[in-house]
Amino acid sequence: xxxxxxxxxxxxxxxxxxxxxxxxxxxxxxxxxxxxxxxxxxxxxxxxxxxxxxxxxxxxxxxxxxxxxxxxxxxxxxxxxxxxxxxxxxxxxxxxxxxxxxxxxxxxxxxxxxxxxxxxxxxxxxxxxxxxxxxxxxxxxxxxxxxxxxxxxxxxxxxxxxxxxxxxxxxxxxxxxxxxxxxxxxxxxxxxxxxxxxxxxxxxxxxxxxxxxxxxxxxxxxxxxxxxxxxxxxxxxxxxxxxxxxxxxxxxxxxxxxxxxxxxxxxxxxxxxxxxxxxxxxxxxxxxxxxxxxxxxxxxxxxxxxxxxxxxxxxxxxxxxxxxxxxxxxxxxxxxxxxxxxxxxxxxxxxxxxxxxxxxxxxxxxxxxxxxxxxxxxxxxxxxxxxxxxxxxxxxxxxxxxxxxxxxxxxxxxxxxxxxxxxx
Amino acid sequence: xxxxxxxxxxxxxxxxxxxxxxxxxxxxxxxxxxxxxxxxxxxxxxxxxxxxxxxxxxxxxxxxxxxxxxxxxxxxxxxxxxxxxxxxxxxxxxxxxxxxxxxxxxxxxxxxxxxxxxxxxxxxxxxxxxxxxxxxxxxxxxxxxxxxxxxxxxxxxxxxxxxxxxxxxxxxxxxxxxxxxxxxxxxxxxxxxxxxxxxxxxxxxxxxxxxx
Numbered sequence: 001x002x003x004x005x006x007x008x009x010x011x012x013x014x015x016x017x018x019x020x021x022x023x024x025x026x027x028x029x030x031x032x033x034x035x036x037x038x039x040x041x042x043x044x045x046x047x048x049x050x051x052x053x054x055x056x057x058x059x060x061x062x063x064x065x066x067x068x069x070x071x072x073x074x075x076x077x078x079x080x081x082x083x084x085x086x087x088x089x090x091x092x093x094x095x096x097x098x099x100x101x102x103x104x105x106x107x108x109x110x111x112x113x114x115x116x117x118x119x120x121x122x123x124x125x126x127x128x129x130x131x132x133x134x135x136x137x138x139x140x141x142x143x144x145x146x147x148x149x150x151x152x153x154x155x156x157x158x159x160x161x162x163x164x165x166x167x168x169x170x171x172x173x174x175x176x177x178x179x180x181x182x183x184x185x186x187x188x189x190x191x192x193x194x195x196x197x198x199x200x201x202x203x204x205x206x207x208x209x210x211x212x213x214x215x216x217x218x219x220x221x222x223x224x225x226x227x228x229x230x231x232x233x234x235x236x237x238x239x240x241x242x243x244x245x246x247x248x249x250x251x252x253x254x255x256x257x258x259x260x261x262x263x264x265x266x267x268x269x270x271x272x273x274x275x276x277x278x279x280x281x282x283x284x285x286x287x288x289x290x291x292x293x294x295x296x297x298x299x300x301x302x303x304x305x306x307x308x309x310x311x312x313x314x315x316x317x318x319x320x321x322x323x324x325x326x327x328x329x330x331x332x333x334x335x336x337x338x339x340x341x342x343x344x345x346x347x348x349x350x351x352x353x354x355x356x357x358x359x360x361x362x363x364x365x366x367x368x369x370x371x372x373x374x375x376x377x378x379x380x381x382x383x384x385x386x387x388x389x390x391x392x393x394x395x396x397x398x399x400x401x402x403x404x405x406x407x408x409x410x411x412x413x414x415x416x417x418x419x420x421x422x423x424x
Numbered sequence: 425x426x427x428x429x430x431x432x433x434x435x436x437x438x439x440x441x442x443x444x445x446x447x448x449x450x451x452x453x454x455x456x457x458x459x460x461x462x463x464x465x466x467x468x469x470x471x472x473x474x475x476x477x478x479x480x481x482x483x484x485x486x487x488x489x490x491x492x493x494x495x496x497x498x499x500x501x502x503x504x505x506x507x508x509x510x511x512x513x514x515x516x517x518x519x520x521x522x523x524x525x526x527x528x529x530x531x532x533x534x535x536x537x538x539x540x541x542x543x544x545x546x547x548x549x550x551x552x553x554x555x556x557x558x559x560x561x562x563x564x565x566x567x568x569x570x571x572x573x574x575x576x577x578x579x580x581x582x583x584x585x586x587x588x589x590x591x592x593x594x595x596x597x598x599x600x601x602x603x604x605x606x607x608x609x610x611x612x613x614x615x616x617x618x619x620x621x622x623x624x625x626x627x628x629x630x631x632x633x634x635x636x
Binding site for chain 1: 451463464465466467468469470471485487499500501503504507508
């Protein structure tokens with residue numbers, strides 16, 4: 001009886017998460033595109049729903065809600081479903097949509113997408129071999145095997161992103177403050193941009209006029225055809241077409257310059273906007289710190305450790321979960337806007353769903369460390385005998401590598417464009 | 425050569441609808457082989473004989489300013505784009521017939537271009553809703569072009585074309601629906617259906633300029 005109640009609670013929450021994922025997809029990610037294939041939206045929402053359910057189960061674990069056997073059952077069920085989605089469903093559809101974009105293979109879409117999926121499975125399996133993840137007791141197609149591999153990919157991803165973010169964030173804020181952009185700078189840059197456009201226009205006018213007079217005089221600008229044509233074009237070329245080529249080269253260079261100027265202007269506008277936002281935020285501390293300050297100052301240091309550990313761990317885990325989900329969704333949205341186009345939007349959304357699923361699974365693995373001992377048991381029970389310490393060490397190594405390479409990359413990029421940072 | 429009068433026409437529309445291909449077709453009489461994303465603004469020029477064959481014939485340079493980007497861009501990008509919207513003589517709005525959102529976004533595009541004074545705040549006052557009064561007092565001629573007609577199945581063409589006819593009426597604009605395919609590369613531009621219409625449009629734009 002209690003099992004039925006618990007299951008109905010779980011299912012309701014899953015439907016809620018599914019709805020939230022659906023809305024997010026429609027309002028944020030795809031608000032400038034038309035959804036032609038509803039499959040993509042469904043898959044994205046399902047991945048999101050099951051990922052969030054995992055976190056919900058952790059919180060239930062800490063709070064002691066629901067029957068412990070039903071919790072265990074739902075853990076297993078959830079893990080199986082999410083692994084099925086991440087390893088079988090999403091990669092297959094990614095392959096399918098990539099293949100649909102290529103016109104040549106349109107007829108045998110299914111066949112080629114199956115082939116792509118098999119290649120993916122092969123590399124996915126090979127990935128697990130060099131890592132000391134498992135004890136050799138388990139068979140081939142068990143949950144532990146799959147989760148260990150998914151965990152490795154997810155942890156690598158998280159460490160890479162964290163490393164880059166840790167370095168990039170202070171760098172961009174520092175550079176925004178040091179630059180001190182004024183309106184005068186922006187106007188000057190805009191004037192340069194318009195001047196460049198005018199130069200491009202005048203050159204193109206010359207080209208158009210030259211072509212018109214050539215056409216009227218009867219000189220047709222033929223592409224050299226055949227062997228003799230090529231020899232002839234080397235020795236004698238009409239002065240009109242020579243001119244055109246020269247001007248065309250100048251125009252290409254100017255167009256490149258105009259693109260650079262446009263990007264710089266947009267950058268300056270963004271800097272100006274960010275400075276305003278950041279300055280508004282100074283002086284407000286986050287609620288957790290304030291809460292702790294209040295408790296320490298006013299309630300004294302007479303903590304009942306056992307009583308508080310449950311609540312603090314709950315709050316901590318909750319905060320980690322909420323901020324990481326929010327941060328991930330924001331980053332995904334920015335990334336999506338930056339690189340998608342109407343053709344590839346389906347593929348990119350599925351890739352994002354895959355990354356999101358792997359990210360959440362590995363978060364569960366890593367979160368085990370932040371939980372007190374008595375709550376770790378459920379995760380250890382469900383996930384089997386994975387070498388958790390390996391994952392933590394792997395995360396640290398990749399984080400370090402990623403942070404160092406981002407520092408190197410930013411330093412090189414900084415050296416390439418020194419004139420941008422010199423204020424006139 | 426620069427002594428000829430100039431007419432500045434903006435080409436606006438969502439990403440990927442075919443603005444760069446259209447501009448290339450108009451100015452170079454050739455189909456663009458490998459279209460890629462437009463960063464910033466790309467300009468091309470066409471020499472046009474207004475009222476050709478009549479004694480009042482005059483040659484003009486028509487500058488087609490193809491502005492890239494999307495309506496949902498950050499306000500910093502929008503403020504940068506506003507630089508290109510000065511002293512325009514005409515606007516061509518391009519939308520993709522296979523993508524409804526691109527037609528709906530045309531309202532926002534035209535508001536952005538016509539209300540360029542409001543852009544720096546980053547917030548459109550009308551919030552994307554359509555306001556007919558805005559366009560009633562608008563002196564700048566508009567032309568709506570729909571692309572990729574060949575990608576719509578025969579049976580659905582009628583309903584798509586009626587929908588776009590309403591769109592053009594809302595803007596009080598003329599409308600042309602296009603197919604941009606490789607086959608046209610060999611034909612003279614006069615034979616492409618819709619090109620005679622285009623000459624009428626230029627006529628309309630230039631007439632407006634004449635009377636100013």
